[in-house]
Amino acid sequence: MAQSLYTRLVADCLFPLHERLKGHKSVQLRKALEESQWFTRDVLQTRCNTQLQHFLTDVNASNPYYADQFRACGLSPSSFGDPEILLRIPCLTKELIRANRDRLLSHSDQPVRFMKTSGSSGQPLEFAVGRARISHDIAAKWRATRWWGLDIGDPEAVIWGSDIELGAQGLARQIRDRLIRSRLFPAKHLQGDALMALFDRLQAYQPAMIYGYPSILSLLAEAARQQKRHYNAGPLKVIFCTAEKLYDHQRQLIEDVFKAPVANGYGSRDAGFIAHECPQGRLHISAEDIIVEILDDQQNPVAAGTPGEIVVTHMATRAFPMIRYRTGDIGILSTEPCACGRQLPVLTDVIGRANDLLRATDGAPVHGAYIGNIVREDAAVAQFQFIQHNPRQFELKLVCRDGAQPNQSGLRAKLLDVVGGDAEIAIQHTAAIAVEQNGKFKYIVNRCRENPSLAGATEQSP
Template identity: 30%
Template sequence: MSLAEKIYNHSPIFIQNLLITAYGYRLKKARYTQRFHHYCSSLIESQHYSSDKLRELQEKRFQKVLSESLPHVPFYQSILKEKALSPSEINLNNYTSVFPVLTKEILRNNQHAFVNSQKQPHKTETINTSGTSGTPLSITTTTDTLQQNYAFFNRCLSWAGVKHGDRCATFAGRVFISPTQNKAPYWRYNHASNAMLCSSYHISSQTIPSYIRALEKFDPVYIDSYPSALYEIAKYINQTGLNHTIRPKCIITSSETLFDYQRAALEQAFHCKVYDHLGSAEMVTLISQCEHGQYHFNPEFGLFEILDEDDAPVATGTPGRLICTSLINPAMPLIRYELGDSVTLSPDSCECGRHFPVVASLVGRTDDMIIGCDGRRIGRLDPIFKKMSSEIKETQIIQNDLTNITLKIVADDNYDKKLTNNIIDELKIRIGDCIQYHVEYVDTIPKTRSGKFRAVVSLIDTAQ
């Protein structure tokens, strides 16, 4: 734990709010610059482009990534040398025959080989992600790329009828409240961003009433949440028939698969529409819902392919592996990157009028829920592994019963087993310390019949 974290954890709540607000102000100043607003304006304009004009814009962005990055990225340098090609000879029509499909394993084992050597370290930022497979990755990017990313999210908000800066309540994977805190408030305030940050790790049948009262008082314009966290509150409202005054314009969900029963419960409880979107820390694709409820690829963000197990394109309407190419991150360009998700492309257009590809169905994270010591149902535990050593290849959390959890770790030969204690400590923060944690070091972790990796597995038979 850093000194700053120790100071925060031992500070009174009003000081924690001040510290969070100060940090939020710093992020706001760095993220939402004049360039961010320029990107927002450009995206509002380009969403009305014709299919041909969008294709031209994709080609322009792709050529920019190729010319700025490929000569300075070792992994792609070797491919160009082997094929005796220059970046100028590659375009949207032939790139799939030039570059192989890039798997997470290849990226994880060669992360530095994908970094643009022309980008000076002091001008880049690193994003740590566990990925959908529980495999730690470090993504190199720039402030400019992050501002583009925020601008795309702002467009997602606009489709839902809200905007950056509107009063927002969030439920995510951050830990900003001590696990030993046993009474409200289970939330803090970032006044710089007009946001109420709600802990996803303290939600239980005993604490939900206090969350509801706080949300009523804060009166958010929208709620941005992991589906599993807000679903627990929605389920409580629906089952008890509780009358409340929480009336957001919309709910924004991401980071987990949004199940139909969750969407129905959220919309019933909060009397508004849910707008879901799928992104990735690797910044290779963005799929978001429009005003008419259709999922769309955002074509200015990245290219996509849907392939079968033999790397051949599938027919429209047939599910396949999602392969993506980023158009916004020249600091670490990922070309034909396999996210690990399965999607089905729709042949239909959308009533919204945008010429964006329509997604008929998508399968994102399907992690099971973990049951905490006090009966809380906890989802999205992968933030635990974001800052862990790259010596961890894969991890899997298995809840055997209400008192036992097994942690499986696939590590390389250099792994320091002392790091396991850090993982257990992080699990205790989120789940509780009344559970027995067992560690198994294994060579491989089996995948499901459909080839998907499950980072969390619950063997407890519980109803929704």
């Protein structure tokens, strides 16, 4: 891995010193992860079972909420060695976290940091993280960065719009980011000239990696393509996409314009950094500290290759345990080995994020991926947004290519097949669609989720 002397200084000295001062163990963890990723699956599974047993034992002794849960389920420390133990523990939901936040805090001398989700799927969720969880997340992201021949200290452009991150840019954070050559490019209010101004700033900065929302990066790429602007990739080696569903058309567009591969990442602020894409195109789960289950509507495990809800147990969350946490996202597990040689389990696909979920008029779940596939079949459509206002009323906003006319009747008919023949779909043409407050562009908007009193049949959880 050929790197500059400055990158080596940052990765080997400055960043490890920063992490030590913060009380984080990310350096040791990253080194351990880079060894364990090559272990056989049997060895990984054995280590995972042992780690889970220790985790549950610690949680039972220190956490009021789970001590009661385990007791109610007839579980004791002697039970925790059972490889199927998780199936005997109830799932954790956002609603349960809100109702039991204080009791989910473990008794410990270790400091915790309270965090909130952005609330993009409705009400923000407040939870706590300890130093162990932060260290594991940093180590997992760091390992994935190194898969691509890069390291902390290589120039990084972060295109982000969440008020949580933008509001955290204090002086100390700014100094740290300058030292490690990570530059934040706010993703708010990006339309028209602002998009091309960002394109020019990225071109001038010449990052080795870009990290951001796929929706914003694809909007930026589309704007550059329309204006026939060419990106001089220079040192750019990879574009990391996260926080949203990455669609195939977005990946292709971003790669075409920026002349660099896209690497998908799956995770969330509440669940942690769950999976990362390797250069061979497979999404590897950070299985050393995260257990991923795929469950059906009755919360039973599904066979590999079958879609279901992604449920996560993060074993570095002793301070605020996340055991069998329901993400609301839909994914598929694979049993096929990856050509990269790493034995970490693979998510074949994250079909849809919880934020993309709509409900048909009969209450059946509809993921935004299906809507997107229908609308993007029409070559006249440059951009769209599909909104569910209530259980029966939907709206399709369209931005069309110059001089092009979409097949409105065909679009409406296909969409009605998905959301219900008795639905009403209004189609509106517009010159532009604004990004959200958090800087993301939402293809799918569920007003029922944002306003539960409107939900009716859509109140069911996925």
